[in-house]
Amino acid sequence: MEKKKLHIKTYGCQMNVYDSSRMEDIVLPLGYEITENDAEADLLILNTCHIREKASEKVFSELGRIKKKKLDKGGDMIIAVAGCVAQAQGEEIMKRSPWVNMVFGPQSYHKLPEMIAKTMRKVDGKGVLNTDFPEEIKFDHMPKPRVEGKAAFLAVQEGCDKFCTYCVVPYTRGAEYSRSTQAIMDEAQHLVDNGVMEITLLGQNVNNWHGVGKHGREENLGELIHKLAEIKDLKRIRYVTSYPSEMTQDLIDAHGNIEKLMPYLHLPIQSGSNKILKAMNRNHTVEEYLNIFESLRNVRHDIALSGDFIVGFPGESEQDFQDTLGVVKKVGYASAYSFTYSPRPGTPASVLPKQVNDQIKAERLSILQQAISESQQTFNDNLVGKTLSVLMESTGRRDGQLVGRSPYMQAVHCLMDESYMNQLVNLKIISASKFSLEGELVI
Numbered sequence: 001m002e003k004k005k006l007h008i009k010t011y012g013c014q015m016n017v018y019d020s021s022r023m024e025d026i027v028l029p030l031g032y033e034i035t036e037n038d039a040e041a042d043l044l045i046l047n048t049c050h051i052r053e054k055a056s057e058k059v060f061s062e063l064g065r066i067k068k069k070k071l072d073k074g075g076d077m078i079i080a081v082a083g084c085v086a087q088a089q090g091e092e093i094m095k096r097s098p099w100v101n102m103v104f105g106p107q108s109y110h111k112l113p114e115m116i117a118k119t120m121r122k123v124d125g126k127g128v129l130n131t132d133f134p135e136e137i138k139f140d141h142m143p144k145p146r147v148e149g150k151a152a153f154l155a156v157q158e159g160c161d162k163f164c165t166y167c168v169v170p171y172t173r174g175a176e177y178s179r180s181t182q183a184i185m186d187e188a189q190h191l192v193d194n195g196v197m198e199i200t201l202l203g204q205n206v207n208n209w210h211g212v213g214k215h216g217r218e219e220n221l222g223e224l225i226h227k228l229a230e231i232k233d234l235k236r237i238r239y240v241t242s243y244p245s246e247m248t249q250d251l252i253d254a255h256g257n258i259e260k261l262m263p264y265l266h267l268p269i270q271s272g273s274n275k276i277l278k279a280m281n282r283n284h285t286v287e288e289y290l291n292i293f294e295s296l297r298n299v300r301h302d303i304a305l306s307g308d309f310i311v312g313f314p315g316e317s318e319q320d321f322q323d324t325l326g327v328v329k330k331v332g333y334a335s336a337y338s339f340t341y342s343p344r345p346g347t348p349a350s351v352l353p354k355q356v357n358d359q360i361k362a363e364r365l366s367i368l369q370q371a372i373s374e375s376q377q378t379f380n381d382n383l384v385g386k387t388l389s390v391l392m393e394s395t396g397r398r399d400g401q402l403v404g405r406s407p408y409m410q411a412v413h414c415l416m417d418e419s420y421m422n423q424l425v426n427l428k429i430i431s432a433s434k435f436s437l438e439g440e441l442v443i
């Protein structure tokens, strides 16, 4: 029988990228194959992100485009909206876009087979809405992941109990949940058995992962990384995203002791002002944050540090903003992501007084991004002349060029034979821009 076609469009964070490939793992055995062309899809899933207004708006404009594609196909297309917008605005999507067949949140992906079956049976044309936080854990009901390429994500933790006052994630992903050590080790072994060399552990608060060990004792992420490092053919380990007050000494030490743990840490601070951090309910100070980086540099002097910043949070004064710039100068980030504050419906910060106007937000963002760019350029310039191990993962824009990641997470381009694809190679860095490096093969 001819296979049906599945197309998933993914927005948002790495967790969504992971979830999309888990959804493929669930749907493919039902008689589907993946298509790159959304117009010919029998099942089209939008995996959405709700983090900022712009991200959410994309969903509704995309749905307009998709409606047309569905009509062009004679209506014979199941449209599904998954992810964080689905969780937050499920009913609204159903109301505004009645041609959508299924809307379901991140905790119900394991129920896709029954949701698809239900949709196919529906003769009244009413959609299937599933935004529950079910009792059972979806991870226990998912097939083993398909493996593509040499670098893979592995979700070890999901959800957030931190409730930063600007953020929707605690509402869209639900409470923090850690997968068991055994489940993680099994998935990692399966990935490595299928050729994976680099695993990135994922979680909204990944460094607060705590599993139960062999003897019922709780373990922390540092201990988990030690175990993973024992998997022989696994070459590189990363984890993202971390929360400052959950950086345990074990995890900091792991950066000094475990060679397979890459010298890179993404640790968002959001603001350089303690007043704003408090208003954000961040539960750490600027000084505590800087101390973590100092401890890390003590055990691993070359570690690349990364972070996230929000500018224009309600009540942010010029001085608060200057303090944020001060953090960028002090840390010397290898990379950092910065955003203007976006008021999200239902979050406490959205109704705070003293909202900062859009023009000031935009100006501050541009100044901050300039400072971050300079920091990135300096970090990258310091690598020129050094030899780095790089995992070649894709073809570059130029002919004969492959692109991989350095231990520090930058993209490294190199003119080389295609046979080096999917290999770990040593590249001598010959030039650097703020976003990437160029290397030469060292034989």
Ligand code: SAH
Pocket: 013, 051, 052, 166, 167, 168, 169, 203, 204, 205, 240, 241, 242, 268, 270, 308, 309, 310, 339, 340, 341, 342, 343, 344
């Ligand atoms: N701990 C999470 C953070 C997810 S959100 C994780 O696993 O990645 C990623 C970043 O988006 C945050 O660190 C923050 O800098 C930014 N962000 C979150 N809510 C925002 C909002 N309302 N406006 C602007 N930026 C926001």
Ligand code: SF4
Pocket: 160, 161, 162, 163, 164, 167, 168, 169, 170, 204, 205, 243
């Ligand atoms: Fe959002 Fe804060 Fe949780 Fe990160 S820690 S997901 S920013 S609430």
Ligand code: F3S
Pocket: 011, 012, 013, 014, 015, 016, 048, 049, 050, 051, 083, 084, 168, 169, 172, 173
């Ligand atoms: Fe977006 Fe949800 Fe990730 S809101 S950033 S897709 S957790």
